[in-house]
Amino acid sequence: MVSHLRGLTNCRQGDIERRRRRLLRRSRDHLGPVQWEHLTDHCERVSEMAHHIGQVMKLPRKDLEITRIAGLLHDIGKCMIPETLLAKPAGLSADEWRLMERHEEYGVLIARRLGLDRDATSCIRHHHRRFDAAPTRAGSRRVDAPNEEPIPIGASILCAADALVTIAQRTALLSCQVGGQQPQRAACAARPAISPRCGWGRVWL
Numbered sequence: 001m002v003s004h005l006r007g008l009t010n011c012r013q014g015d016i017e018r019r020r021r022r023l024l025r026r027s028r029d030h031l032g033p034v035q036w037e038h039l040t041d042h043c044e045r046v047s048e049m050a051h052h053i054g055q056v057m058k059l060p061r062k063d064l065e066i067t068r069i070a071g072l073l074h075d076i077g078k079c080m081i082p083e084t085l086l087a088k089p090a091g092l093s094a095d096e097w098r099l100m101e102r103h104e105e106y107g108v109l110i111a112r113r114l115g116l117d118r119d120a121t122s123c124i125r126h127h128h129r130r131f132d133a134a135p136t137r138a139g140s141r142r143v144d145a146p147n148e149e150p151i152p153i154g155a156s157i158l159c160a161a162d163a164l165v166t167i168a169q170r171t172a173l174l175s176c177q178v179g180g181q182q183p184q185r186a187a188c189a190a191r192p193a194i195s196p197r198c199g200w201g202r203v204w205l
Helices: 016-030 032-057 062-075 076-080 094-101 103-114 118-125 153-174
Strands: 191-195 199-203
Touching: 016 032, 016 062, 016 076, 016 103, 016 153, 016 199, 032 062, 032 076, 032 153, 032 199, 062 153, 076 103, 103 118, 118 153
Parallel strands: none
Antiparallel strands: 191 199
């Protein structure tokens, strides 16, 4: 998959959505079913939900479009996360969480090569940023710190939309049984988060 992504510059024709579709077509044979679901159906649902939230908040048209496009690509970095890890039904170890969390970094790199601007890639980079100071499972901290760029409103909206979409799908997931364990797509262990805009909630990777 890594060698396949080196040719991303060849995808920079047409608008962003067309580039995304072209990349997905080219990558289909290199992706597992859970990776594919995250990059397609999940991203599309989150993008749509984020756009609706932005409309309710009466965001300017430019910010609405940035948030919508960032939503379509917010999990694109999961193409670099092993399928076995994304599909793992049990909880993740600290090392596995550290690898999982890198999907944001990978996503920014891929999105840049697809031609997304700084505003959109910043939303992708921070779509799991936390507003509380609680450590994550991997022991890192997702908090604002001096010298860090502020969390854009689009990233906060994506965070909420991601959680809402996951919650909406959770009933179907919990109705399935895999070897006596509840499936957790993409190791969707809940993480508490707090936002001055959104209040208490839970975030899934």
